[in-house]
Amino acid sequence: MDLYGALRPLLFRLDPETAHNLAFWLGARACAWPRWPEPEHPSALRRSALGLDFPSPLGLAAGLDKGATLLPVWKYLGFGHVEIGTVTPRPQPGNPKPRLFRFPEAGLILNRMGFNSEGAEVVAARLRHRPTGLVVGGNLGKNKETPEAQALDDYRAAYRLIAPEVDYIALNVSSPNTPGLRNLQAPEALKPLLAGMLELRKEMGLERQPLLLKLAPDLAEEDLDAIVDVAVAAGISGLIATNTTLDRSVVDEPLRALVESKGAGGLSGAPLKAKARQVRQRILTALRGRLPLVACGGLGSAQDVQGALEDGAALAQIYSALIFEGPNLVDRIHRGLASNPSSH
Ligand SMILES: Cc1cc2nc3c(=O)[nH]c(=O)nc-3n(C[C@H](O)[C@H](O)[C@H](O)COP(=O)(O)O)c2cc1C
Numbered sequence: 460m461d462l463y464g465a466l467r468p469l470l471f472r473l474d475p476e477t478a479h480n481l482a483f484w485l486g487a488r489a490c491a492w493p494r495w496p497e498p499e500h501p502s503a504l505r506r507s508a509l510g511l512d513f514p515s516p517l518g519l520a521a522g523l524d525k526g527a528t529l530l531p532v533w534k535y536l537g538f539g540h541v542e543i544g545t546v547t548p549r550p551q552p553g554n555p556k557p558r559l560f561r562f563p564e565a566g567l568i569l570n571r572m573g574f575n576s577e578g579a580e581v582v583a584a585r586l587r588h589r590p591t592g593l594v595v596g597g598n599l600g601k602n603k604e605t606p607e608a609q610a611l612d613d614y615r616a617a618y619r620l621i622a623p624e625v626d627y628i629a630l631n632v633s634s635p636n637t638p639g640l641r642n643l644q645a646p647e648a649l650k651p652l653l654a655g656m657l658e659l660r661k662e663m664g665l666e667r668q669p670l671l672l673k674l675a676p677d678l679a680e681e682d683l684d685a686i687v688d689v690a691v692a693a694g695i696s697g698l699i700a701t702n703t704t705l706d707r708s709v710v711d712e713p714l715r716a717l718v719e720s721k722g723a724g725g726l727s728g729a730p731l732k733a734k735a736r737q738v739r740q741r742i743l744t745a746l747r748g749r750l751p752l753v754a755c756g757g758l759g760s761a762q763d764v765q766g767a768l769e770d771g772a773a774l775a776q777i778y779s780a781l782i783f784e785g786p787n788l789v790d791r792i793h794r795g796l797a798s799n800p801s802s803h
Contacts, residue, residue: 461786463785464785489532495531497592503796503797504796509669509696509697510667514539514592516775516796517539517764517789517792518596518775518776519538521776522545524543525576526543527543527589533593538593539594539774540626542596542597542598542629543586543597544576548616550581551604553575554571554572558571558573560721560724562714562718565710565728567714567726567729568782569726572636573603574600576600579619586621586624586625587624589624595626597627597629599628599631607648615656623663627668627671629672630670631673631702632644632649633702635705635723636725641675644678653689656670657670671695671697673698673702675702676731677706687750696750699755700756701738701755703727727756728783732763733757735754739754739770743772751774752771753775753776757779759784761793764795
């Protein structure tokens with residue numbers, strides 16, 4: 460049995476956030492090991508996207524390594540890229556606990572973390588010691604107390620510190636756990652936000668660094684079309700779809716009642732799969748190849764990832780499935796992708 464297999468019963472008996480902290484504590488000790496072997500990727504998995512070279516199309520989605528503390532671990536596991544964050548400009552504690560709930564029988568996670576972040580300065584300092592050979596994205600958000608009208612200032616403040624240390628930036632306007640954040644997806648709010656960020660990117664001489672936008676799965680089809688038009692017209696580099704959903708109908712009864720009893724938050728994992736795919740397919744149709752899309756939401760197997768790539772996504776990201784299946788999932792997905800001739 461692998462190490463995660465041995466630890467899993469303990470980790471799943473603990474409160475989810477305690478388990479997360481324990482796993483990160485162990486991971487941080489492991490990072491001190493000086494001789495991590497280089498991961499080996501079948502050459503068939505290589506991808507060029509966003510002007511970057513990826514050893515694999517599979518990445519770690521934002522929210523697991525918010526502070527960029529375990530980059531050597533993600534590299535060793537074989538991820539082609541890692542999206543750190545969400546990082547807010549100033550440190551903030553996030554929402555009160557409990558704020559993270561697992562439902563292993565359904566492969567489902569409910570979270571209302573609320574951007575617990577050490578702040579951009581601390582994370583940027585850590586990124587200065589990042590390992591080479593791993594594509595790292597920085598996912599940015601605003602502080603809770605910042606009014607919506609001043610959101611751009613927050614994204615810019617975080618960008619100034621994080622962008623010089625990473626390979627791409629993702630603007631997170633889609634987490635459901637910061638009041639008002641999702642309103643920034645409305646075209647009239649999005650236009651000045653994207654324009655302001657692209658202006659800063661130019662000012663900093665980072666024109667070649669990809670700037671992506673991460674979207675929620677809870678947008679109406681017409682809104683998705685309008686957002687795609689705004690993103691293309693603004694000249695950003697790509698979209699990530701999707702974040703977690705507020706829609707409880709993705710969970711069947713009797714589990715739905717239990718999930719509802721835990722209160723507010725976004726749902727991720729297997730129950731999000733169909734909804735996220737539908738949203739992505741709509742976005743891909745609206746995009747007509749004008750920008751690349753990163754698939755995220757409910758992906759948990761080589762077949763899921765293959766499906767997302769065949770739909771037209773350039774890259775894919777996972778989070779929840781990794782928690783339930785353990786680190787070997789990365790290798791299993793890679794083997795499945797490499798053995799599928801249509802992915803070559
Ligand atoms: C506990 C938890 C925390 C998350 N935090 C963030 C975050 O800080 N920023 C973000 O953009 N997405 C965050 N996400 C969303 C994931 O990046 C991803 O979009 C979502 O979970 C769907 O993918 P999955 O079904 O593979 O988990 C979080 C997800 C979970 C489960």
